[in-house]
Amino acid sequence: MDIIKSIQQRKSCRTFTSESLKPSDRKKLEEYINSNKTGIKNEVIDFTLVEKKETDKPMKLTYGLIKGNKTYILGKTASTASARVNYGYLLEKIVLKATDLKLASCWIGMFDKEYFNDIQIENEQIIPGILTVGYSTGKKSTIESLARKAVKADKRKPWDQLFFNYETNAILESEIIKPYIESLEMTRLAPSSGNTQPWRIFYESAANEFHFFKKITNQNYESKGMHDIDMGIAMCHFELVSDKNDLKGNWIKNDASSIKSINDLQYINTWKCL
Numbered sequence: 479m480d481i482i483k484s485i486q487q488r489k490s491c492r493t494f495t496s497e498s499l500k501p502s503d504r505k506k507l508e509e510y511i512n513s514n515k516t517g518i519k520n521e522v523i524d525f526t527l528v529e530k531k532e533t534d535k536p537m538k539l540t541y542g543l544i545k546g547n548k549t550y551i552l553g554k555t556a557s558t559a560s561a562r563v564n565y566g567y568l569l570e571k572i573v574l575k576a577t578d579l580k581l582a583s584c585w586i587g588m589f590d591k592e593y594f595n596d597i598q599i600e601n602e603q604i605i606p607g608i609l610t611v612g613y614s615t616g617k618k619s620t621i622e623s624l625a626r627k628a629v630k631a632d633k634r635k636p637w638d639q640l641f642f643n644y645e646t647n648a649i650l651e652s653e654i655i656k657p658y659i660e661s662l663e664m665t666r667l668a669p670s671s672g673n674t675q676p677w678r679i680f681y682e683s684a685a686n687e688f689h690f691f692k693k694i695t696n697q698n699y700e701s702k703g704m705h706d707i708d709m710g711i712a713m714c715h716f717e718l719v720s721d722k723n724d725l726k727g728n729w730i731k732n733d734a735s736s737i738k739s740i741n742d743l744q745y746i747n748t749w750k751c752l
């Protein structure tokens with residue numbers, strides 16, 4: 479997969495043709511899904527591809543906004559912040575694979591839980607979010623165009639609002655982390671709930687580590703666990719692009735006591751460069 483191309487080309491699609499996935503696309507996607515179960519700290523999530531029939535009622539929350547879709551990818555996890563981060567991390571890998579297969583997709587965080595009643599959910603487990611996949615009609619409905627405008631979906635925060643020097647809290651100078659410019663730039667382009675982009679990344683040169691922090695930018699999304707999924711999505715982009723550039727590293731969680739507190743930010747995870 480050309481990861482840079484997938485990241486740059488991916489856009490949320492809300493107007494799908496009502497076709498089922500072609501058997502060859504479905505096979506490739508399912509093969510990828512089955513090979514992509516192990517996330518951060520070896521936590522495993524099984525994702526399932528569900529195809530609803532023409533005769534099934536449409537999902538309540540997609541009335542109007544998302545049209546024509548009938549294929550969904552979803553999994554279940556514990557209802558904890560770290561499980562949601564892992565969910566975002568793994569499901570975004572599937573998003574990028576789908577994009578590579580020329581499939582359109584959209585993350586959906588707020589959906590009708592009863593719609594997937596046939597999926598067995600054990601006690602205390604949740605479906606943190608779902609993905610619709612399919613073929614784009616190539617056109618946007620008026621309501622979709624308005625929704626994109628409302629969240630400025632085509633825009634992203636500039637570098638100086640997202641990436642910082644851990645030692646000084648100043649804007650991160652790209653000179654210091656030259657090999658990682660592309661990793662950060664591709665993280666900047668990641669999708670997030672309501673395009674809220676809650677990730678703030680601090681580079682600590684002494685330890686050669688990138689610390690990922692969450693800024694609660696929308697209380698409603700935060701209360702529904704969406705910002706944690708967003709953090710996992712950012713981590714996915716950072717890792718895949720670093721890996722493509724042969725920059726080795728792994729995810730660690732530093733002791734909260736060893737991480738300095740930074741204003742209103744919450745520490746999530748650290749990429750340790752090797």
Ligand SMILES: Cc1cc2nc3c(=O)[nH]c(=O)nc-3n(C[C@H](O)[C@H](O)[C@H](O)COP(=O)(O)O)c2cc1C
Nearest residue numbers: 489490585586587588629631669670671672673707
């Ligand atoms: C965790 C998550 C949840 C989302 N939930 C919804 C949703 O419920 N409905 C929707 O129309 N779009 C949803 N989106 C899509 C975002 O609005 C979209 O990614 C963002 O506006 C950026 O636009 P882009 O994906 O086209 O780059 C969600 C995205 C993420 C990452």
